[in-house]
Amino acid sequence: MSSDHDVVIVGASIAGCTAATLLARRGARVALVERRPDPQAFKRVCGHFIQSSAVPMLERSGLLEPIERAGAVRTRSRIWTRWGWIEPPDRSTLPASLNLRRERLDPLLRAIASETPGVTTLLGATVDGLLFDGARVAGVETRDGGGRRRRLHARLVVGADGRQSPVAKLAGLDSRVRPHGRFVYGAYFEGTPPAAAPNGSLWFLDPQWAAAFPTDGGLTLYSCMLTHDRLPEFRRDPARALRAFFADLPDPPPVADSRIVGSVIGKLQMPNVRRGPTGPGIALVGDAALAADPVFGVGCGWAFQAAEWLADATAPALAGAEPLEVGLRRYRRRFRHALLAHDDLISGYATGRRMNAAERQIFSTAARDPRLAARFEAFGTRNVDPRRFVAAAMPRIAASQARRTLGARRSARPLEVTA
Ligand SMILES: Cc1cc2nc3c(=O)[nH]c(=O)nc-3n(C[C@H](O)[C@H](O)[C@H](O)COP(=O)(O)OP(=O)(O)OC[C@H]3O[C@@H](n4cnc5c(N)ncnc54)[C@H](O)[C@@H]3O)c2cc1C
Numbered sequence: 001m002s003s004d005h006d007v008v009i010v011g012a013s014i015a016g017c018t019a020a021t022l023l024a025r026r027g028a029r030v031a032l033v034e035r036r037p038d039p040q041a042f043k044r045v046c047g048h049f050i051q052s053s054a055v056p057m058l059e060r061s062g063l064l065e066p067i068e069r070a071g072a073v074r075t076r077s078r079i080w081t082r083w084g085w086i087e088p089p090d091r092s093t094l095p096a097s098l099n100l101r102r103e104r105l106d107p108l109l110r111a112i113a114s115e116t117p118g119v120t121t122l123l124g125a126t127v128d129g130l131l132f133d134g135a136r137v138a139g140v141e142t143r144d145g146g147g148r149r150r151r152l153h154a155r156l157v158v159g160a161d162g163r164q165s166p167v168a169k170l171a172g173l174d175s176r177v178r179p180h181g182r183f184v185y186g187a188y189f190e191g192t193p194p195a196a197a198p199n200g201s202l203w204f205l206d207p208q209w210a211a212a213f214p215t216d217g218g219l220t221l222y223s224c225m226l227t228h229d230r231l232p233e234f235r236r237d238p239a240r241a242l243r244a245f246f247a248d249l250p251d252p253p254p255v256a257d258s259r260i261v262g263s264v265i266g267k268l269q270m271p272n273v274r275r276g277p278t279g280p281g282i283a284l285v286g287d288a289a290l291a292a293d294p295v296f297g298v299g300c301g302w303a304f305q306a307a308e309w310l311a312d313a314t315a316p317a318l319a320g321a322e323p324l325e326v327g328l329r330r331y332r333r334r335f336r337h338a339l340l341a342h343d344d345l346i347s348g349y350a351t352g353r354r355m356n357a358a359e360r361q362i363f364s365t366a367a368r369d370p371r372l373a374a375r376f377e378a379f380g381t382r383n384v385d386p387r388r389f390v391a392a393a394m395p396r397i398a399a400s401q402a403r404r405t406l407g408a409r410r411s412a413r414p415l416e417v418t419a
Pocket of ligand 1: 014015051126128161285298299
């Protein structure tokens with residue numbers, strides 16, 4: 001069967017626009033299909049934090065420069081724990097994270113994709129059906145605002161259509177859903193910046209969580225994720241509850257001196273979803289493949305990274321050098337190897353539970369030991385695999401415990417009084 005396009009990508013947000021840009025640069029003819037008609041549309045229920053792990057990919061792909069030109073702020077993070085602040089290392093070798101509001105980021109990525117030769121962008125077209133060639137996905141069916149239907153054939157269909165992923169459901173791809181035990185409220189504020197600005201501050205109150213993240217335009221996002229017993233006060237008056245919560249934090253940020261810009265946004269249900277991420281003729285990227293708990297700010301960065309892995313893995317097949325299945329297998333392996341161990345930890349904590357004993361040991365030692373804090377930064381910014389982090393952290397935790405035990409014994413020994 002001849003195809004109109006090599007690839008149809010469903011969803012023109014972070015994952016879809018990035019995959020479209022990178023695949024077209026490798027010579028593929030790409031249709032980028034988005035249900036929202038407005039090229040300026042952006043994701044409203046989202047922070048603006050792009051994890052450090054994605055920065056090398058942004059640099060390689062040439063996306064970093066326009067993102068910085070649009071006003072992105074580069075930050076590191078410090079973390080409040082009941083054992084003290086875990087400060088970012090003075091001289092970190094890791095790239096700083098990026099902060100650019102989605103209202104600037106999404107239209108920028110869409111413009112870059114649409115201007116890339118080989119990309120045809122179809123806005124205002126909702127995918128509500130898939131075309132099959134036997135068991136293989138072979139294209140999509142779309143419906144526009146006027147009810148007109150269209151069929152797009154392609155060798156590869158990419159679901160970049162977010163946490164709910166209609167494409168994954170239509171393709172019958174398996175999903176694993178883990179419950180989420182916190183709700184979120186947040187708003188942008190202008191006024192006196194928080195103490196560590198431009199760096200971000202996180203409060204791990206365990207099990208409650210709060211963050212103050214500076215971004216472009218001199219704004220700071222104040223956001224908290226709390227267990228559901230705290231919901232009634234936020235339902236009654238979200239702005240008041242948000243301000244009161246931040247004012248009560250240890251080392252509170254200057255929320256009383258700041259003014260809310262825009263509205264307070266909340267979300268009550270954010271289940272952690274993991275899918276595929278591949279099937280015959282189909283691949284998922286971004287939240288469609290893995291929608292993780294926003295507490296750790298990984299979704300945007302992983303959407304960028306997965307788009308690059310997909311383009312690298314499937315470009316040879318789309319150029320006719322090998323069967324598509326080989327490229328899809330390569331993508332699946334890379335995706336799983338890079339993200340699933342992180343996701344297991346993230347989705348475990350997302351239930352709203354308190355830290356377990358191992359997590360308490362890591363956080364408490366990192367608050368006292370700058371060298372462990374540096375390793376913790378590499379892990380928390382998703383630059384290092386959890387297994388490597390644990391292997392490196394255990395000796396430092398053991399040494400720190402031994403020092404504390406020894407110190408406690410010394411101070412417990414009675415003073416010898418000599419005449
Ligand atoms: C409260 C909250 C705060 C967050 N904060 C952060 C943060 O600070 N940092 C971070 O890294 N992550 C954050 N995330 C996660 C982040 O929002 C996602 O990981 C990220 O948006 C994923 O991008 P994506 O391109 O995969 O999907 P999305 O951004 O969800 O985009 C999916 C696109 O698909 C389109 N679409 C859907 N269905 C169809 C269809 N049938 N036909 C055509 N188009 C369709 C949609 O219109 C949309 O444009 C947060 C999430 C939440 C809920």
